[in-house]
Amino acid sequence: MNGIFLTGTDTGCGKTCVGVALAEAARAQGLRVRVLKPVETGCEERNGALVPADAIRLAEAAQDRRGLDLICPYRLRLPAAPDVAARKQGVEIDPARIEKLYHEASAQADLVLIEGAGGLLVPLGPGLDMAGLARRSGWPLLLVARARLGTLNHTLLSLEAARTRGLRVLGVVVSQTTPELPDAERANLEGLLARLPVPFLGELPFGGRRLVPELDPGALLDALARA
Template sequence: MVTGHSNRSCGLFVTGTDTGVGKTFVAACLAAILRSKGICVGVMKPVETGCGLSQGRRIPRDGLLLKRMAAAQDPIEQIVPYRLKAPLAPLVAARMEGIRIRPGRIEKAYERIRSSCSFMLVEGAGGVLVPVTDRLFMADLIARLALPALVVARAGLGTLNHTLLTVSFLQGRGIPVAGVILNDVDGKKDLSKKTNAALLRRLLPVPVLGQIPFRKGLSLQCSTRTGPWAHLAGRHVDFEALLRLAGAPR
């Protein structure tokens, strides 16, 4: 049993069917779009693993990208409360460093950021059943932060099962799902990429908001301008509908 906020927050928790499905890309696009609309957006990645070392500090590349795309003024220590070395599940990576992840610390950082912005954008790590602590899965963290979930899924073969399971699980936990975005992460020829979106629209009780094509040579970490991101995202995904569903200010 987990506790959470009494009221749903204005924002989204970007989760996925798996690791490597493009959650950071989608979250960064969302941050860029919100910023282009003049909306003050708060960003957060509660736990980031696989952080390299620079001048004695762990560098959370995803968290820094979100901060840059949102032009957020919050310190990176609040945006990414836990920055871990090993590219593993948060529970395992934290144990390897002798760190105990405390959900209360994450919630306090979240509240500090939320208090000074109009819309919260939080990116998870891995899928909804990735363990954060011995007693807390990523889905539990979504519930505690009281945000609707946006599910990012692969575009290709296998995504039907993964996406249906993820949405079903979240809804079974009482977590609202704002929608699903499919993302072509590998550019490989796959006939199912032409049929999955239409079939998921028939099978899912939530909207499939679009499918992002493979982006050859695009570097997330080298991007500094928000305009191209907002344009690219808007060409393939109905972000306007998503933001309406999430209650973004107009």
């Protein structure tokens, strides 16, 4: 088992930023990293091609040069939920195709980082949501939460959704998506940490490229092996 499925409490909570930090930390340890962003919405069109910004950032951080068809097979234009964006584009998201890409990436890497879209219950199509896509990977989740009011509720709801679906969670990382963290929100965050039923794995400071405390991808892999 060598993959981690990055999910979040929400869209825009910092999944890509945390993924980039993890990919860079793993590479600094000499690990071979492969990335997947199976479904990306809100892709801009440039020169007739849809450009998946998250997938490209992750691939650069990981130095994964396999090409976008293997990293981000579903590139969707509409900045909407994946099932809505896919329907609009006349595309059907095939989980078997994505599962094949999990295996391909896994066979070539020490660490595979997968970024979901939005949160766990985001629909991808009839009978399929992001939690289902995570389950097909067989890899544990790392939940990214935003350092902001409301996060306590979103985080605990996400963890409960993971638990009731039998998905393992390695831990929670908090991303500071705004420059200032008011005292009330800092206190709120401390309240969250006190209630977490899974490990707190660190915080990504605003504009930071490394987690604090630094997260050792090698140690994460060991945790994966034990999981």
